[in-house]
Amino acid sequence: MAKYQNWIESEGILKIEGWARDGLTNEQIAGNMGISRETLNQWSKKYPDISDALKKGKEITDRKVENALLNKALGFTKTIRKAFKCKDVVYDNGKRISEKERIEYADEEVYIPPDTTAQIFWLKNRKPEQWRDKRDIEHSGEIGGVVIVDDIPKPDTG
Known part of the structure; x- marks a missing residue:
């Protein structure tokens, strides 16, 4: 039996999803499976069950982290x-x-109590136009009154 077949059966899919839910990276998951990360990427493209398990597991963890961050930003009992x-x-x-x-x-x-750092992080990511540190400002037209002079004589240092 080919090695991938163990991982497309329900027990293998459950393990992959669990590792993703636990926050493991694809490289760590591949290591647990005894394959390279590149092989895992190929199998994900070829076998939708593996791809779905990775996505589903990671989505659950992402939601938990989002909820924890929101609670930290708002404060909780x-x-x-x-x-x-x-x-x-x-x-x-x-x-x-x-x-x-x-x-x-x-x-x-x-x-x-609410955590200011969590609030800043949340706002910068959810409302970047209003909260990011660096803003892109476009200017059109001329800037009046500015003269660039590049022919100023250099002092004699000799």
């Missing part, structure tokens, strides 16, 4: 599970006779 050390102390006539420690857990809601 998150529930965090915290551990607390508690002591049980037993006294008898004012004298400590035993002490036991235990760990208890409690959920706490924490507000993560």
Whole structure:
């Protein structure tokens, strides 16, 4: 059986999609498959199932990253599970006779404020005309009042 046949069956397609979803590059995926990146590119062109698995897996990861970036840009509330050390102390006539420690857990809601860097990144990519650092400005017509002089005598250095 040819090597590609293992990868166009459902189990192989599932692995490829999973690796893409985990954020692996095509080169890393090819390495996991035991082939070169060029071979993976050829197989992607020849076998739509492989191409679709790569696209689908990467799209899922891209969406997760986009959502995480958006949350970071806007701020969000998150529930965090915290551990607390508690002591049980037993006294008898004012004298400590035993002490036991235990760990208890409690959920706490924490507000993560908006992140300026995430906001800038989002805006520069989503609205580049308004937010990019470098703007292209076209000028038509003449610039009046400017005279370029290139015949200024050089000082005698001798």
